[in-house]
Amino acid sequence: MSTSEPASDRVLAIVGVGLLGGSIAAAAKQRGVARHVIGIGRNVERLQAAVDAGIIDDFATDPAQSDAEWDLGIIATPVDRIADDVHRLAKASRPGTLITDVGSVKETVCYASSLGLPEGIHFVGSHPLAGSEKNGFEFADADLLQDRVTIVTPLNDSQIEAADEVTAFWKSLGSIVHRMDVATHDRILATTSHLPHVTAAALARLLTDELRPFAATGFRDTTRVASGDSDLWTAILLTNADAAASSLDAFSRQLDEFREAIRNRDGERLKTLLQLAKTSRDAL
Amino acid sequence: MSTSEPASDRVLAIVGVGLLGGSIAAAAKQRGVARHVIGIGRNVERLQAAVDAGIIDDFATDPAQSDAEWDLGIIATPVDRIADDVHRLAKASRPGTLITDVGSVKETVCYASSLGLPEGIHFVGSHPLAGSEKNGFEFADADLLQDRVTIVTPLNDSQIEAADEVTAFWKSLGSIVHRMDVATHDRILATTSHLPHVTAAALARLLTDELRPFAATGFRDTTRVASGDSDLWTAILLTNADAAASSLDAFSRQLDEFREAIRNRDGERLKTLLQLAKTSRDAL
Numbered sequence: 001m002s003t004s005e006p007a008s009d010r011v012l013a014i015v016g017v018g019l020l021g022g023s024i025a026a027a028a029k030q031r032g033v034a035r036h037v038i039g040i041g042r043n044v045e046r047l048q049a050a051v052d053a054g055i056i057d058d059f060a061t062d063p064a065q066s067d068a069e070w071d072l073g074i075i076a077t078p079v080d081r082i083a084d085d086v087h088r089l090a091k092a093s094r095p096g097t098l099i100t101d102v103g104s105v106k107e108t109v110c111y112a113s114s115l116g117l118p119e120g121i122h123f124v125g126s127h128p129l130a131g132s133e134k135n136g137f138e139f140a141d142a143d144l145l146q147d148r149v150t151i152v153t154p155l156n157d158s159q160i161e162a163a164d165e166v167t168a169f170w171k172s173l174g175s176i177v178h179r180m181d182v183a184t185h186d187r188i189l190a191t192t193s194h195l196p197h198v199t200a201a202a203l204a205r206l207l208t209d210e211l212r213p214f215a216a217t218g219f220r221d222t223t224r225v226a227s228g229d230s231d232l233w234t235a236i237l238l239t240n241a242d243a244a245a246s247s248l249d250a251f252s253r254q255l256d257e258f259r260e261a262i263r264n265r266d267g268e269r270l271k272t273l274l275q276l277a278k279t280s281r282d283a284l
Numbered sequence: 285m286s287t288s289e290p291a292s293d294r295v296l297a298i299v300g301v302g303l304l305g306g307s308i309a310a311a312a313k314q315r316g317v318a319r320h321v322i323g324i325g326r327n328v329e330r331l332q333a334a335v336d337a338g339i340i341d342d343f344a345t346d347p348a349q350s351d352a353e354w355d356l357g358i359i360a361t362p363v364d365r366i367a368d369d370v371h372r373l374a375k376a377s378r379p380g381t382l383i384t385d386v387g388s389v390k391e392t393v394c395y396a397s398s399l400g401l402p403e404g405i406h407f408v409g410s411h412p413l414a415g416s417e418k419n420g421f422e423f424a425d426a427d428l429l430q431d432r433v434t435i436v437t438p439l440n441d442s443q444i445e446a447a448d449e450v451t452a453f454w455k456s457l458g459s460i461v462h463r464m465d466v467a468t469h470d471r472i473l474a475t476t477s478h479l480p481h482v483t484a485a486a487l488a489r490l491l492t493d494e495l496r497p498f499a500a501t502g503f504r505d506t507t508r509v510a511s512g513d514s515d516l517w518t519a520i521l522l523t524n525a526d527a528a529a530s531s532l533d534a535f536s537r538q539l540d541e542f543r544e545a546i547r548n549r550d551g552e553r554l555k556t557l558l559q560l561a562k563t564s565r566d567a568l
Contacts (some may be wrong), residue, residue, distance in 0.1 A: 026384065041445050063320050064298075082553040101526045102294045108301070129498060129500040130500065130501075131500075131501075131502075132501075136464050148440075148500070149497060149500070150455075151498070174418075178497065188494070188495055188498050188508060189498065191490050191491075191495055192491070192495050192502075193498075193500065193503065195487070195490070196487060196502050196503050196506040196507075198539070198542045198543075198559075199483050199487060199506065199539070200506055200534055201542065201557065201558055201562075202482060202538035202539045202541075202542055202561070203479070203483060203535065203538075203563035204537060204561040204562070204564045204565040205538050205557070205560055205561050206475050206479070206534060206535060206562060207475075207476070207564045207565070207567075207568070210472070211472055211475055212567060212568065213433060213462065214330075214413060214433060214435070214462075214473065214476045214477075215476045215478070215568055216414065216415075216432070216433070216477065217414075217415075217416075218415075218476075218477055218480050218508075218509045219476050219477065219480050219568075220529055220568060221503070221505045221506070221508045221509065222480040222483065222484055222506055222507075222508070222509060223506075223565050223568075224502075224505045224506070224565075225477060225502045225505065225506060226558075226561045226564075226565040227459070227562055227564060227566055228562070228563045229329065229562075230555050230558035230559045230561075230562050231555065233558050234551055234554050234558055235561070237546050237554060238546070238549055238551055238554065241546050241547065241549055244546050245543060245546050245547050247490070248539065248542070248543045248546070248560075249543075250490055251486060251487065251490060251539075252536065252539065253480070254486035254487075254489050254490060255483070255486045255532065255535075255536065257486075258403040258482045258485065258486055258532070259482075259529060259532045259533075261523050262522070262525050262528050262529050262532070263525065263529050265522055265525055267518055267522055270518050270521060270522065271514050271515065271518040272520060273485065273489070274387075274485055274514035274517050277485035277486070277488040277489045277510045277513045277514075278485075278486075278491055278510060278511055278512070278513075278514050279486040280488045280489060280491045281484075281485075281491070281507050281508075281510040281511045282511055283491075283496060284491070284496065284499055284503075284507075
């Protein structure tokens, strides 16, 4: 509890206490943004370990069987499970409860999560651009969202109030919040996140045993995200298949320009392409 | 000077006192592998600054005009200048002098550097797999080569003695030395180093102003090397154009497999591809 501002009375329910769910729990407790954090998951031993580690205060495996009540529910499970988990949590929530998620794909997830909710339960989608190729609450970091962008994606005017409330929540964890529609989100993230995962994986597949000793820092940096969980990334890429395929096409066209300049020994053209790339990367 | 072993009497001439040349100078001095290090370059102010920073002991802009003598010359200039610099240094060297380089491409560089050397001057190619997207001796690090691989590439039996000598030199700076022929080097590095540079640059070119705020750590890691110097990389890619183009072709075939699985919503296939990539990357 901070001495400079009153601690919140808010009770959080976090479904999926992994790296991101655990980091949100730790941040909310450390910043006095929540009075109590309930972790919801499938594995009792893992949940108990998260309690023992001080990441969450209490846990449940089935929200319907829990006596607890919560004001804000955060679904931090893989994208192909989010909508089911929203509805499962919604059924066990009292009227007035707000639910959001942290999924990397928003269009299908937000529509499936918003449709058919019980009276008085509100959902709006979120996507904190923070994570790691690591998994598990052991890697939770209360500062993971500090100065990182979170995108909030209301589907229509009926979700504006919910969007304002989750925006305030993410800001209270130190995040910078942008608001956009779900299709824009999915198109942008296809290029900034889903595409780099595929290029890293395609590169990593070329690394034979003969080549491995000669992969230095450049190769390591460029392929780091390929160590991410393959189930999670299969779900993300399939849930955003059209936008991901489009970004792959745009990438292939860029690659063709480089290949042509290299094949033609066109030094002027190649240098221009590399300079444009450097300028773009340096602006990050 | 170490108290446990006698300091070497060796005098080093380093042509090109940048990040890598400066790191070699700093490492050789710190480990007592050289008694004296002469920097050779074009810019007197930069060379004087490197002396003031304690990276080198003395400098010359033209080795032919220098009174100094050296036992080992290291050419740390861009790949398209190495052969000229080898011959320029060789002309000013006394018989028995050994010259090596640090270039990222070996076949054309080693043939051009070895042909027509003065009697008694020996050359053998080297490539320390260490560097950075940063430039300048200000980023020099005496531990840059520690536990990093250096590849030594004798062209034939006449360069074996020189290869043994430079192998001992790189090892004395903490490096792990592998020996291979120039064509193998260029084929391997095309995939482990030159290809990742092109994929990073192609990705960076897709980063429009609209997308830039939403590029998180995954995109940053994957594109980091695209900040490298465009002149240097133009020279590297053109000097190794055939192998680089072949590695781009192999990469495109991998990319097509991912694209097809995504387009066809083939979750089993996509997951298998991602798992194979993860296994390969995790083995690094």
